[in-house]
Amino acid sequence: MPRKPLASIISAGCSQFGKLEGRYAREIFSDAVHEAFERCPELSPKRDIKALYVGQMGEAYEHQGHTGPTVTDWAGLLPIPSTRTEGACSSSALALRCGILAIMSGVYDFVMVGGVEKMTHRTTGEVTEYLSMASDYPFEQRSGLTFPGLFGLVAVAHMEKYGTTEEQMAAVAVKNHRHAMLNPKAQMRRETKIEDVMNSRPVAWPLKLFDCSLISDGASCAILSRPELARKYTDTPVNIIGSGHASDTIGLYERNEFTSMAAAIKAAEDAYQMAKLEPDDIDVAEVHDCFTIAEIVAYEDLGFCKKGKGGKLVEDGITSLGGKLPVNTSGGLKAKGHPVGATGTAQLYEIYLQLTGQAEHRQVPNAEIGLTHNIGGNAATSLVHIYERGD
């Protein structure tokens, strides 16, 4: 299948996700960088990596902005150009996109892309407040809408229009917990049952505690190269063959439809078109399950099933390991964790492991084509990337 890659992934790294007490974001990022360097000994990072793009959502958590040069320093890569990208929860997929475009421009042969977030040291009240900044302030936040509340609105609309049930949403959490038990870097590695989800306390009805992803610390990164150089530095390159990026209104209320995310649909269409592929071609995917309903909506936006059938897809086990299209083998945001800025490239990391046969007990057999879906806020920013195992 001749298809010119946009860029190649020659290495990737990811920190432990969880409550990493006493560690700064810059420190956690250096863990991910260290792994990426170790996986790629042929590369001389200081000599070869020419630019760094890093996603981080919040300056308030550590009262620290200006992430670019800070993590570049802790990666040992000064004085290369550093850029922090921000798109709420899609900040590091934005970094990935910038890195891809940089490689395609021909200006750099190798770039590092990644993301980081340090959140667990703050109170629930503070985190709720900072996360809500991903939504519209004048109308949504001031009406008392929280971030889970945004997806509560989406959930009720989806339940009303398609009959999606709370049990189907709970099935997403159960699946992702089961997958996370096979991921040593996941934050939450314990089984959860439908009843546990259903009985957990309401956060933004119909979303309950176990419908919501975790507050986490973590970092992830990848090293991208021009495709023709990849083989010199790794025997297992992963090629990026599709990239889609689209925007939507910041306010959910400004849209015509609450049961699907127009920007995600557009980003997916563009990525599939670029890759010359269809949803059926995808072997494994990491999608943005910030809340269980978000994964159900993602299935539909990505064309994995018809509109309204997302609940059935997870219920029938299609998206479980062993099913036809495993989704979130890492455990997803729900169980692996959601250090906001790190999530986009952490999804890439999982697909990288899957396509290079390194996913150990959660390996999808013969995985050749992978997809990542990373949305920011209520998908006001959406990015979809498609990957192919390098031959």
Added chain:
Amino acid sequence: MAISCKKCMKIVIPPRPYCPDCGSSEGDWIQLMGTGTVLTYTIIHVAPQQLAVLTPYVVAIVRLTEGPALPGMVKFVEPRSVQVGMKVQVAYEAATEDGWPRWPQYFFRPA
């Protein structure tokens, strides 16, 4: 209040200096009726500190009679009795004793 675009007749709320559809900067201020129906809603149990005392409370997206939609807290109603399609009416309140929000805030109540 909203803006009614002189060029393409779109009603823009929240008001903007330039029409999002046609880009025209010429619009008239119009007064909306403040009535609408609930399109979707959620019940907030975990709220930002300043609003914790109000929980559980309902936030809905309301389709205003004139067409556009706005989010808003739905007050003076039993949260579990809110339904999609419910008719509501806008109302206003002065700043709460917490000082947030600081100026008159709109909300909805059953019509």
